[in-house]
Amino acid sequence: MSQGELRLEGVHFAYPDGTVALRGISLNIGRGEFVALLGPNGSGKTTLSRLLNGLLRPTQGSVLIDGVDTRRRSVAELALRVGYLFQNPNHQLVSATVRGEIAVGPRARALSAAELATRVTWAAELLDIVQLLDEHPLLLTLAQRQRVAIASLIALGPLALVLDEPTTALDARERLAVMELLRQIHATGHTILLVTHEMDLAGEFAQRCLALSDGELIFDGEPAMLFGDDETLRRASLEPPQVAQLARRLQAPQPWLSVEEAVQALQVHMCR
Numbered sequence: 001m002s003q004g005e006l007r008l009e010g011v012h013f014a015y016p017d018g019t020v021a022l023r024g025i026s027l028n029i030g031r032g033e034f035v036a037l038l039g040p041n042g043s044g045k046t047t048l049s050r051l052l053n054g055l056l057r058p059t060q061g062s063v064l065i066d067g068v069d070t071r072r073r074s075v076a077e078l079a080l081r082v083g084y085l086f087q088n089p090n091h092q093l094v095s096a097t098v099r100g101e102i103a104v105g106p107r108a109r110a111l112s113a114a115e116l117a118t119r120v121t122w123a124a125e126l127l128d129i130v131q132l133l134d135e136h137p138l139l140l141t142l143a144q145r146q147r148v149a150i151a152s153l154i155a156l157g158p159l160a161l162v163l164d165e166p167t168t169a170l171d172a173r174e175r176l177a178v179m180e181l182l183r184q185i186h187a188t189g190h191t192i193l194l195v196t197h198e199m200d201l202a203g204e205f206a207q208r209c210l211a212l213s214d215g216e217l218i219f220d221g222e223p224a225m226l227f228g229d230d231e232t233l234r235r236a237s238l239e240p241p242q243v244a245q246l247a248r249r250l251q252a253p254q255p256w257l258s259v260e261e262a263v264q265a266l267q268v269h270m271c272r
Ligand code: ADP
Pocket: 015, 016, 017, 019, 020, 021, 039, 040, 041, 042, 043, 044, 045, 046, 047, 048
C-alpha cells in the first residue's frame, strides 16, 4: 500500500563523470506534508527529486519510500508510490488522446475495464480536465498538458507527488491555477514535494521548506523561519517574497507569507 512517506538517510550522489551533486542528505517527509525544495541552480534539487522515484539511486546512503529502499524496487513499482512530474511534461505524453494518456499507467497494471475507467474519471475530475478527455495532448496548451501529465501520475494511485519546477514556463494566471490544483491534491491526503526557486509560492503554499546549497541541506523548517534567516537566505541565494520583505520593513512581529495575510494584518492596523 502506498503511504506517501519519503526518507533520505545520509545520501550522497555523484554522477558518472564524477560531479558530486549531493553530500550527505538526511530528511524525512511524512504523509500529507506539503514541502518546498529550494536552492539556486546546480544546488542538487533535480538530483534529489529523481532519487525519490528511483530514476537515480544514491551512491552512498539510502532512499526509503514507504520504508523500503529504492534499490529493492523497480522504477515501475516506485511509480505506484511516488508520482514524478518532469520539468518538461511533454516528455511524459505518449498517447493520441488525453483519456488514453491518463490510462497508460493503470492499463499496464491489468486492472478491470471498469476500474480503469473509474480511475481515469477520478483523476480527470481532480485535475479539472474532464472536458479535454477526447483531445490530442499535443494540441493543448502547456498548462493543460501539465495537468494531463499530473492526472496520469495520480491515476496510478501514489500518495506522494514530486514536481520539478512545474511553474517555470507558465504565465502568472496558470501558475496560480496549478498551485491551487496542488493544494486540492494535497487536501485529498497526498504528500507534495515541490521543487521551485519561487519563494512566494513556497511561502504561500508549503508548510515546510528545505533549502539546498551546493549539495547540502542548509535549512529544514517553516517558511516564516526561512524568510527571517538572513544567513541561510544568503547561502542559498534566495530572496524572501515581497510580502515578507514588506512585513520586515514595516517591522511586523512576524513575516507575512501571502498577500491575504498582509491585508489582514494591515486592516487590523488601519482600523485601530
Ligand atoms: P538543480 O536542479 O538544483 O539546478 P541539479 O540536481 O540539476 O541541480 O544539479 C546538481 C549538480 O549536478 C550540478 O553541479 C550539475 O551541474 C550536476 N549535474 C546534473 N546533472 C548531471 C549529469 N547528468 N551529469 C553530470 N553532472 C550533472
